[in-house]
Amino acid sequence: MAMPKMLRNLPGIATGLRSAFKEGYGLADLRKDVMAGLTIGTVAVPLSMALAIATGVPPQHGLYTAIVAGVIIALTGGSRFNVSGPTAAFVVILFPIVQQYGLGGLLIASMMAGLILVALGLARMGQLIQFVPYPVVLGFTAGIAVVIAVLQIPDFLGLEVGQMGEHFVENLGRIGASLPSINPFELGIGFFSLAVFILWPRLKLPLPAPLMGLVAGAIGAYLINSLMGGDGTTVETIASRFTWEHQGDVGSGIPPIAPTFMVPWSLPGANGEPLKLNFELIRSLMGPAFAIAILGAIESLLCAVVSDGMTKTRHDPNAELIGQGLGNIVAPLFGGVTATAAIARTATSIRSGARSPIAAVVHSLVVLLSVVALAGLLGLVPMAALAALLLVVAWNMSEARHFMHTLRSAPAGDVGVLLVCFGLTVIFDMVLAVAVGIGLAAALFIRRMALLTxxxxxxxxxxxxxxxxxxxxxxxxxxxxxxxxxxxxxxxxxxxxxxxxxxxxxxxxxxxxxxxxxxxxxxxxxxxxxxxxxxxxxxxxxxxxxxxxxxxxxxxxxxxxxxxxxxxxxxxxxxxxxxxxx
The missing domain is CATH 3.30.750.24 (STAS domain)
Incomplete structure (x- = not known):
């Protein structure tokens, strides 16, 4: 019996994996994938921890995201080379969700966003990415970078700020008021780690800068804590800030266990009490879930376009949306937060010789091995070093050169759209910035076309x-x-x-x-x-x-x-x- 036309037109999944095997995948390709996976896995471990902490949740949830979502998206998505996990772009969206709804609310919102992404893929909406103007994308990414950088100042300086709020201006005020509480040892570790992050790539050694910067920071923090801890000058680490409990066992830092199944709505909300899954909660999380889905679609498809340009391949945008959706549906059931394709990790994977999505699978296995075998060592990483790492991430994300070049060379209308998106992202939120930016860009386009007619x-x-x-x-x-x-x-x-x-x-x-x-x-x-x-x-x-x-x-x-x-x-x-x- 013939398949109905509607079903025949549905986008497939795992097109990235199938395209790799169609070209004759062999042992030589597997070796390249394994080496690339080992490389990006070592990069993903510190980044996943840092991004989870920046989001407002314990570091292991970022690692669980890279493990679970990284595998599922790689095997079901539409790009051969995308590497997925927690990314910096989501910090400004996820941090307010954690403040309002806690970890449980964040995981539920991530699952809802996954459902939206699957629906977008099935509806063949993947091509709509081309209708998002460049000034809008550049404006909100630069704004996100500024927000991320500001959120790292307390840990970088060792300030006693307390709980950070949801709004940028409010957080700036709190940081300014707490500047007298600067911890010189935290500041020293932060600058030392930052120097390693910046200078290490110039040595052209095979070990990645994020890993070496955190190792250097951890050694420095260990020496300071050992020699001067009694004077109250200890440097805060992952182990000293975070604790965990699992089946009666308790500990500090990161639990040395693999991701296990958990029901998101049984986790604590913002008040510490378990959430109640009902229509009111779903309704209140619908806006954040939609924002997560839209940003995830934009970032994943932009990443796929970048990887296509580097490898002369073609991705299936609709299959990629479905894969991203599946990853975000399943990962929260194992403690993972929102995941999307990461441009920096994808580019690193390609430069390391990746040939297929298997490289991303190996990367997830490396992160899993780190959680199970190296959790104690990961707990020694100082918070100031993680803050320094995110400052580097924010700088790279800001694309400051492109931002300034656009201000100098673009038409006045495009400059206006860029500045509006940037300002709205910093002061309010990314959703408002994108909506207003696309509206302004559309109005600008209409005006230009009207002048031509x-x-x-x-x-x-x-x-x-x-x-x-x-x-x-x-x-x-x-x-x-x-x-x-x-x-x-x-x-x-x-x-x-x-x-x-x-x-x-x-x-x-x-x-x-x-x-x-x-x-x-x-x-x-x-x-x-x-x-x-x-x-x-x-x-x-x-x-x-x-x-x-x-x-x-x-x-x-x-x-x-x-x-x-x-x-x-x-x-x-x-x-x-x-x-x-x-």
């Missing part, structure tokens, strides 16, 4: 096709798309014709499309012309537009209104009509 009077004495027409016949040319932003402007000049003109030839060969507003405006113009005893000949319109006009009752009237295929034909009709009127 115009109506000009054609000189009948010099034009070769209509040469010799009497003064009672006027010829106008319309050029550009006719839509709601341009139709009225383009047709206004036709209402100011010479009183002696009895026939107007309207050459519309340069009109590629007309929307409903333009059709209504043209219909009104035709009615006004007929009422003033001015005949009208519409020339050069495509058949599809003529059909639309006829449906709107802009139909032929003998001797008064007709359609012509060319100016030559319109000239002959005008002369015939003029002769019959005399």
């Amino acid at each position: 115009r109506t000009d009077k054609i000189d009948t004495e010099t034009h070769s096709t209509v040469n010799g027409l009497p003064p009672e016949v006027a010829v106008y040319g319309v050029n550009g798309p006719m839509f709601f932003g341009a139709a009225e402007k383009a047709l206004t000049s036709l209402r100011l014709v010479d009183p002696q003109v009895r026939i107007i030839i309207l050459d519309m060969q340069g009109v590629p499309s007309m929307d409903g507003t333009a059709i209504v405006n043209l219909q009104t113009l035709v009615e006004d012309m007929l009422q003033d005893n001015v005949s009208l000949i519409l020339t050069g319109l495509p058949t599809r537009i003529i059909v639309k006009l006829r449906r709107a009752h802009v139909r032929k009237v003998i001797g008064r209104l007709t359609y012509a295929g060319s100016l030559t034909q319109a000239r002959a009709i005008a002369l015939r009509w003029l002769a019959s009127q005399r």
Whole structure:
């Protein structure tokens, strides 16, 4: 029995994995994938911990995200090279969710976002990424980078700030008020780690800078805590800040256990009490879930485009959305937070020789091994070093050079959109910034297109096709798309014709499309012309537009209104009509 058309058109999953095996995947490719996975796994461990802490949850939840979501998305997504896990872009969205709803609310929102992503993929919405203007993307990513950097200041300086709030301005005030509490040892560890992060890549050694910076910071913190801990000058570490409990066992730092199944709504909310899964909770989390899904779609598909450019391959955007959705549905059931494709980790994987999604699977296995075997050592990492790592991430994410270049070279309208998106992201939130930015960009586009659409009077004495027409016949040319932003402007000049003109030839060969507003405006113009005893000949319109006009009752009237295929034909009709009127 034939498959229904609707089912045949559904996007597939695991297209990235299937495309790799179609090209003849062999042992040599597997070796390259394993080496690339080992490399990005060592990068993902410190980043996953740092991003989880920046989000407001214990570090192991970032590691669980890289383990569970990393595998599922790699095996089911539409890109061969995307590496998924927690990313910096989500900090500004997830941090307020944790403040309001706790860890349980964050995991529920992530699952809801996963369902939205799957729905977007099934609806084949993956191509819509191309309609997000570059100034909007650059503006909100730079704004996110600023927010992330500010959130790291307390840990970097060792400030006694207390609980950070949801709003940027409020947090700045708290940081400013707590500056007298700077811990010089925390500050020293922060700058030492930051220097390693920046200078290590110049040595061109195989070990990644994020790993070496945290190792150096951990050694420094251990020495300070060992030598001077008794004076109250200890450097805070993961183990000293976080505790865990699992099946009666308790400990500090990161639990040395693999991700285990947990029911998100049984986890504590913001008040420490378990959440109650009901319609009110789902309704209140719908806005954050939608924001997570939209940002996840944008970042994942942008990452896939970048990886395609580096490898000369093509991804399936709809399958990638489905894979991202599946990862975000399953990962919260094992303690993972929101996941999406990470551009930096993906680029590192490609440069390390990755050949297929298996590299991302190996990366997740490396993170799993680190949790099970190295949890004690991970607990020694100082918070100041993690803050320094996120400062580097924020700087790279800000794309400061591109930001300044756009300010200097882009048109004024695009600069305005960029600055509005940047400001709204920093002061309010990314959802408002993207919505307003896309609206402003659309308005700017409409204005530009309206300026391109115009109506000009054609000189009948010099034009070769209509040469010799009497003064009672006027010829106008319309050029550009006719839509709601341009139709009225383009047709206004036709209402100011010479009183002696009895026939107007309207050459519309340069009109590629007309929307409903333009059709209504043209219909009104035709009615006004007929009422003033001015005949009208519409020339050069495509058949599809003529059909639309006829449906709107802009139909032929003998001797008064007709359609012509060319100016030559319109000239002959005008002369015939003029002769019959005399």
